[in-house]
Each structure stands twice: as C-alpha cells, then as structure tokens.
Amino acid sequence: MKPGEVEFVEGIWISTKARTWLDMARQLPLNDLVAMGDELIRIPRPELEGREGAYSTVEDLRGLVARHPNLQGVVRARQALDLMRVGSDSAPETFLRLAMLDAGLPEPELQVGLRPGDPRAPSADLGFRQRKVAVQYDGGHHLLEPQRLSDRRRDKAFEAAGWTVIIVDNSDQEDGFAAAIKKIKRAFRTSVAASTVASGFAEEH
Structure with a gap:
C-alpha cells in the first residue's frame, strides 16, 4: 500500500475506507461497489452522525485509482466512479x-x-x-x-x-x-x- 492508504485506529493499522473500497472492486458486483462509493462521498447529517465531512470525494477516489492502474478490479472501480453520485x-x-x-x-x-x-x-x-x-x-x-x-x-x-x-x-x-x-x-x-x-x-x- 502507498502512503495515506492506511490509518491507525484503536491501536491497529488498517486500510482507509477509500482503499478498502478499491480493494473490494475485485470482488463486489458493480452496483454494490457504486453503493459503497456513494456512502463514502455522502454528505453526513452532523446532528445525527457526529461528523461533518464526507469520508472521501470522487476526486480523491479517482486519484487513488490512478495510483494503482494494474490492481485487480481497477476497471470496475473506474466504472463505479462514473456512476457514483453525492x-x-x-x-x-x-x-x-x-x-x-x-x-x-x-x-x-x-x-x-x-x-x-x-x-x-x-x-x-x-x-x-x-x-x-x-x-x-x-x-x-x-x-x-x-x-x-x-x-x-x-x-x-x-x-x-x-x-x-x-x-x-x-x-x-x-x-x-x-x-x-x-x-x-x-x-x-x-x-x-x-x-x-x-x-x-x-x-x-
């Protein structure tokens, strides 16, 4: 994994949500991958969720995909990006x-x-x-x-x-x-x- 694709959570290094989405592209059907991506870029309701910003953006995910042109599932990830909406x-x-x-x-x-x-x-x-x-x-x-x-x-x-x-x-x-x-x-x-x-x-x- 490249820098910025892992995070330290409760004492454990794990993949970021965005990198996990990209890794799942090799396994998930296209529609499921789009749904997972939509959740990442969704604008939250702070009063209900305790956070203000989206987990990621389409632009950031495109950058992530571009850094891994040979990763298995990358074609499906590109297709999902075209279908994702905030x-x-x-x-x-x-x-x-x-x-x-x-x-x-x-x-x-x-x-x-x-x-x-x-x-x-x-x-x-x-x-x-x-x-x-x-x-x-x-x-x-x-x-x-x-x-x-x-x-x-x-x-x-x-x-x-x-x-x-x-x-x-x-x-x-x-x-x-x-x-x-x-x-x-x-x-x-x-x-x-x-x-x-x-x-x-x-x-x-």
Missing part, C-alpha cells in the same frame, strides 16, 4: 437510482428540496423537478409511528405543490424495482399530458 443516503437508494437509469429514465436529482434554497423545506430522496415527480425510499425505520407522521407531512407538502409522490420500500427490491419504475414512468406520462393540456389552454386564452 446524495444517496442508503444502498437501496443507490440501487433504485441505478435501476431507473437501466430502465431508460433520466438521471434523477438527489435530495430534492421542495423549495430550493430553503433548508427547512421537505425533501425527496430522488426526483424530477421539471416533471414534479418525487420518489421517496422508505426503509424500515419509516414504519415507526413518529416517522410515519413526519413522512405523511412531507408527502402532503409535495402533493399540495402539485407533485406526484411515489413511495418505494424494501419489498420493491424483490423485483429489481420493476413495479416502482412502472409507477415512475406512469407519473411521467401523466405529467406530460398535464403539461400539454395546460399549454393548449394558455394558447387559447
């Missing part, structure tokens, strides 16, 4: 995003704020602002009653602003998010139809 808060969110891209959907925006620039506004995990389609991935903790109430307020705020809200959960992973993607495509068709009607109305008046 904003996925969990591996399922990454898998959903990748499934959407595989299905031919446009690249979604991540952590879509209902009102840009307002940190107090609710946000969607993934979404398409122009089409007003919000996609929420609700993991297991969303089943808890306080979180369910918060989620419902969040979704109502989007719906009141004219957005279509699509809820995706753990069960949707069983079919590779196929059913969820059908819902998203249906929402796209609805938004196009509504836009066409609105445009025609505006031209008449």
Whole structure:
C-alpha cells in the first residue's frame, strides 16, 4: 500500500475506507461497489452522525485509482466512479437510482428540496423537478409511528405543490424495482399530458 492508504485506529493499522473500497472492486458486483462509493462521498447529517465531512470525494477516489492502474478490479472501480453520485443516503437508494437509469429514465436529482434554497423545506430522496415527480425510499425505520407522521407531512407538502409522490420500500427490491419504475414512468406520462393540456389552454386564452 502507498502512503495515506492506511490509518491507525484503536491501536491497529488498517486500510482507509477509500482503499478498502478499491480493494473490494475485485470482488463486489458493480452496483454494490457504486453503493459503497456513494456512502463514502455522502454528505453526513452532523446532528445525527457526529461528523461533518464526507469520508472521501470522487476526486480523491479517482486519484487513488490512478495510483494503482494494474490492481485487480481497477476497471470496475473506474466504472463505479462514473456512476457514483453525492446524495444517496442508503444502498437501496443507490440501487433504485441505478435501476431507473437501466430502465431508460433520466438521471434523477438527489435530495430534492421542495423549495430550493430553503433548508427547512421537505425533501425527496430522488426526483424530477421539471416533471414534479418525487420518489421517496422508505426503509424500515419509516414504519415507526413518529416517522410515519413526519413522512405523511412531507408527502402532503409535495402533493399540495402539485407533485406526484411515489413511495418505494424494501419489498420493491424483490423485483429489481420493476413495479416502482412502472409507477415512475406512469407519473411521467401523466405529467406530460398535464403539461400539454395546460399549454393548449394558455394558447387559447
């Protein structure tokens, strides 16, 4: 290993998180490697996680990969870097995003704020602002009653602003998010139809 690729933790020298990601490139499927990378570059919530900065950045990971051009798995690591995005808060969110891209959907925006620039506004995990389609991935903790109430307020705020809200959960992973993607495509068709009607109305008046 090269300098900067190991760290001293509780009396033991271990690989850094970034180097561990690169080493796992020889074993993990591409989507899993992307999910692992997304976690490294994710911006944390300090009040919940006790840290302020991301573990790494895409630029730093590209530099790491460039220093090991002959390492087994380096090609897959480069592929993963092209697919990684800041904003996925969990591996399922990454898998959903990748499934959407595989299905031919446009690249979604991540952590879509209902009102840009307002940190107090609710946000969607993934979404398409122009089409007003919000996609929420609700993991297991969303089943808890306080979180369910918060989620419902969040979704109502989007719906009141004219957005279509699509809820995706753990069960949707069983079919590779196929059913969820059908819902998203249906929402796209609805938004196009509504836009066409609105445009025609505006031209008449």
